[in-house]
Amino acid sequence: MNKLRSSRSLLQSAFRTLFATGLFFLLAACQPEDSNSASSESVSKIRVVTSGGFTAAYNELAPRFEEQTGIALQTEYGASSGGAYDSIPERLARGENFDVVILSRPSLDNLSSQGLTAAGSRTDLVRSRVGMAVRAGAPVPDISTVEKFKQVLLDTSSIGYSASASGTYLSTELWPAMGIWSEIERKSQRILSERVGAVVARGDVDIGFQQISELLPIQGIEFVGPLPDEIQQVTTFSAAITANAINVSAASELIEFLSSPAVAPVITAQGLEAVAGND
Incomplete structure (x- = not known):
């Protein structure tokens, strides 16, 4: 009888150990990724919105940037102004989140006056x-x-x-x-x-x-x-980092790339004049 009780006790102890071990691994699997992993994933992607004047050049340059840096670009399009539902000012007014905005300088200056872009982040790209x-x-x-x-x-x-x-x-x-x-x-x-x-x-x-x-x-x-x-009216199109940008470093890297001398031939081929000027 004592041997039977001892065997039963050992089985119960083993079962409790297995249950606790399984529960530990189950809970561990449900835990969110650590902050470093999440941060690494978010830094590898930025969201951009650009207006039509720079779209053709941007669409040609974006794949080059992604290949060179490993940073993925999620791109949206909209007018610099005009009140259309999908215009850039309207989208920002609705609270849509972007890391980088590219639009005509007067419209960008208006966004900046509303506190929607990061101070000192504007860079002129093209005329x-x-x-x-x-x-x-x-x-x-x-x-x-x-x-x-x-x-x-x-x-x-x-x-x-x-x-x-x-x-x-x-x-x-x-x-x-x-x-x-x-x-x-x-x-x-x-x-x-x-x-x-x-x-x-x-x-x-x-x-x-x-x-x-x-x-x-x-x-x-x-x-x-x-x-x-x-x-003739010459319009400058500029880029800036938004005030609520998540990936500021990657956003800065994109703007630096788009304003670099290396991309000037692509810009010229699209009927634009390359420039570079910061706040």
């Missing part, structure tokens, strides 16, 4: 000019002088212009100053959340205006040329 396009196969008008440009606007049946920086300049400054806005407003269409070139390619408007870098990649259009120098 961009406004251009005009027509549908592929359509007659290409002469806009080489201000008078010829003005006549094209008066003669055309429909005009499309960007809801962002270039379109704001045209509709609120240039065309009113030229004294023709009252005549062309009724046939002009402000394009939201879409490339103006795509609207031209469909034939929805006869001529379209946007940053040259946004027109050049569009299939189905003919790039006519830039606005005459006397009335």
Whole structure:
């Protein structure tokens, strides 16, 4: 009888040991990764939002950056301004989180004044000019002088212009100053959340205006040329780290890469002028 009791006691003790060991490993498996591991994973990825003027150059440069650094880029797109739901200011106003924002400098300065970007993080990347396009196969008008440009606007049946920086300049400054806005407003269409070139390619408007870098990649259009120098608007596109950026070091590395001399040929090929300037 004593031997039976002893055997039973040993079995119960062994069972308790096995149960405790199994419970330990189960709880260990459920524990979150340690802070160093989590930190390492988060640093390997940053979230970026860029406006259209820099998109073509960015899309070509982003894979190079990822390959060189091992940092993954999660990219979103939106206009620099204009009030569209997916514009960069609207997205930040809704509380969307990004590490890096790339947009026109005036719009970026406005975000900075609201405390939405990190102080001293702004870097100018490129200068961009406004251009005009027509549908592929359509007659290409002469806009080489201000008078010829003005006549094209008066003669055309429909005009499309960007809801962002270039379109704001045209509709609120240039065309009113030229004294023709009252005549062309009724046939002009402000394009939201879409490339103006795509609207031209469909034939929805006869001529379209946007940053040259946004027109050049569009299939189905003919790039006519830039606005005459006397009335051209040069827009600087800049990058900055957001005030609530998670990966500041990786964000700084991306901005340094995008403003480096090594990427200038890619930028130039997209109809932009490379610059570099910090706060």
